[in-house]
Amino acid sequence: MNDDTAFERATRELMELGSDRTPGTTIDAVLLAVRTTPQERDLRIPWRNAPMSNPMRLVAAIAIIVVAGVAAFNLFGSSPGVGGASTPSPTASPSAPASSPSTGPTPSPYSINTTTWTTYTSARYGFSIGHPADWFVHTTATRDWTFPADATVDMKSTALETFVSPDSSIAAAAWSVAVQPGTTLDTWLQAYCPLAESPAPSDCATMPGRTVAASMDGHAGSLVRFTEDTQAFFLVNDRIYVVAIWQSEDFIPGGVSRLLEAYLSTMHLLPGGPAPSGTSPSPS
Amino acid sequence: MDRDLVERARSGDQAAFADLVHQVSDTLFGIARRILRDPGLAEDVLQDALVTIWRKLPHLREPDRFEAWAYRILVNACYAAAPRNRLWASTVRILPIDRASDTDDFQAVSDRDELEQAFRRLPLDQRAVFVLHHHAGLPLVAVAEALGIPEGTARSRLHYATRALRTAFEASRARDHLREGRLA
Numbered sequence: 001m002n003d004d005t006a007f008e009r010a011t012r013e014l015m016e017l018g019s020d021r022t023p024g025t026t027i028d029a030v031l032l033a034v035r036t037t038p039q040e041r042d043l044r045i046p047w048r049n050a051p052m053s054n055p056m057r058l059v060a061a062i063a064i065i066v067v068a069g070v071a072a073f074n075l076f077g078s079s080p081g082v083g084g085a086s087t088p089s090p091t092a093s094p095s096a097p098a099s100s101p102s103t104g105p106t107p108s109p110y111s112i113n114t115t116t117w118t119t120y121t122s123a124r125y126g127f128s129i130g131h132p133a134d135w136f137v138h139t140t141a142t143r144d145w146t147f148p149a150d151a152t153v154d155m156k157s158t159a160l161e162t163f164v165s166p167d168s169s170i171a172a173a174a175w176s177v178a179v180q181p182g183t184t185l186d187t188w189l190q191a192y193c194p195l196a197e198s199p200a201p202s203d204c205a206t207m208p209g210r211t212v213a214a215s216m217d218g219h220a221g222s223l224v225r226f227t228e229d230t231q232a233f234f235l236v237n238d239r240i241y242v243v244a245i246w247q248s249e250d251f252i253p254g255g256v257s258r259l260l261e262a263y264l265s266t267m268h269l270l271p272g273g274p275a276p277s278g279t280s281p282s283p284s
Numbered sequence: 285m286d287r288d289l290v291e292r293a294r295s296g297d298q299a300a301f302a303d304l305v306h307q308v309s310d311t312l313f314g315i316a317r318r319i320l321r322d323p324g325l326a327e328d329v330l331q332d333a334l335v336t337i338w339r340k341l342p343h344l345r346e347p348d349r350f351e352a353w354a355y356r357i358l359v360n361a362c363y364a365a366a367p368r369n370r371l372w373a374s375t376v377r378i379l380p381i382d383r384a385s386d387t388d389d390f391q392a393v394s395d396r397d398e399l400e401q402a403f404r405r406l407p408l409d410q411r412a413v414f415v416l417h418h419h420a421g422l423p424l425v426a427v428a429e430a431l432g433i434p435e436g437t438a439r440s441r442l443h444y445a446t447r448a449l450r451t452a453f454e455a456s457r458a459r460d461h462l463r464e465g466r467l468a
Binding site for chain 1: 296298301302305306309310311312313314317318323327330331334335338339340341342343395396399400403415418419449450453457
């Protein structure tokens with residue numbers, strides 16, 4: 001049997017194993033719950049069933065244009081200077097000056113408001129970082145992160161500062177590690193990637209194409225989309241700082257990268273650096 | 285799927301919903317069990333998903349799309365429940381079994397165990413696409429529609445999942461061949 005056939009057979013068996021019979025107790029529990037669970041009311045406007053005639057379409061189109069024009073005039077007509085009023089983000093900060101003209105980029109519909117986030121300080125790793133107020137601190141690091149032992153990312157590791165979303169569907173973690181003087185971020189990433197991309201280290205060949213620039217507390221770094229997570233890396237004073245989000249990129253609208261960038265925007269290095277401890281060996 | 289049954293359940297008919305549950309529960313349970321790899325957790329998820337389906341049925345505009353809509357609710361329930369599984373129990377490993385003989389049957393068991401471990405390491409969104417495509421038999425465009433994602437995303441998730449499984453499978457085969465060589 002060649003490997004292709006064997007692989008197909010093995011995957012088919014993987015999908016066929018076990019019984020699909022729903023236990024009767026599960027169905028009973030559902031039907032019992034249904035008896036006391038009201039359905040949600042559908043308050044939406046019903047779909048049109050009758051087709052609209054062409055003259056009616058024309059009238060509707062003119063009406064929409066007129067309404068949009070009046071709305072635009074009211075919004076922008078009396079605004080002085082360039083740019084007019086900035087487009088409000090659904091999550092815009094309440095402290096932002098509403099009337100100041102904006103020449104910057106229009107906020108994304110997926111903008112994340114970090115003003116309500118809770119600040120967490122890691123003396124061990126020498127930074128503070130925000131996390132959404134309703135996320136919980138899952139792990140407070142009780143030991144230093146080391147390479148390569150901790151590079152095969154395990155969110156349950158006690159070497160990480162880890163935050164988890166209320167439904168446990170997303171986890172964020174941050175840590176830092178001292179490296180040998182002269183180590184560059186690229187060389188460190190080349191050594192780190194095969195372990196982070198386990199079980200498919202060959203994916204590291206395409207890592208440059210999945211890397212974009214990132215910044216944290218005024219420091220430039222790299223944001224890398226791995227297969228199962230997205231991580232940001234910064235080299236500052238012979239120490240690598242890492243923030244990771246465990247979920248694949250398209251798990252949330254706007255991308256996990258945007259959530260990671262929000263985390264980075266709240267991150268600051270402590271003036272005194274991390275608490276004194278032994279340095280971890282560098283991968284370089 | 286019986287459109288009339290869906291419409292009656294949508295308008296609050298509990299008996300119709302009970303019939304609907306009997307029609308779809310095995311399919312939904314099979315999907316949840318394969319995504320989660322844990323029958324107990326799959327039962328809990330199915331229960332939550334079916335109650336959610338009942339609550340939200342009035343929002344379903346097109347009864348003909350009931351199955352795809354139900355798949356999405358189920359997979360979301362898996363996402364909500366499984367991370368606890370994934371995050372808290374991801375280090376669960378199947379113990380290697382003693383190698384008693386070098387038969388094809390043994391090879392098949394070995395392959396399957398390796399794939400099982402590899403499948404458990406996949407992100408949930410990749411597992412969902414893989415199960416809906418390979419187990420439920422949905423074409424990729426239907427998988428994308430059921431999950432509310434672009435078809436390209438469904439395709440790439442399936443690609444990554446298949447590649448990870450194949451890598452694990454080939455590694456297993458290589459190890460077995462090496463072992464056979466040493467034994468010979």
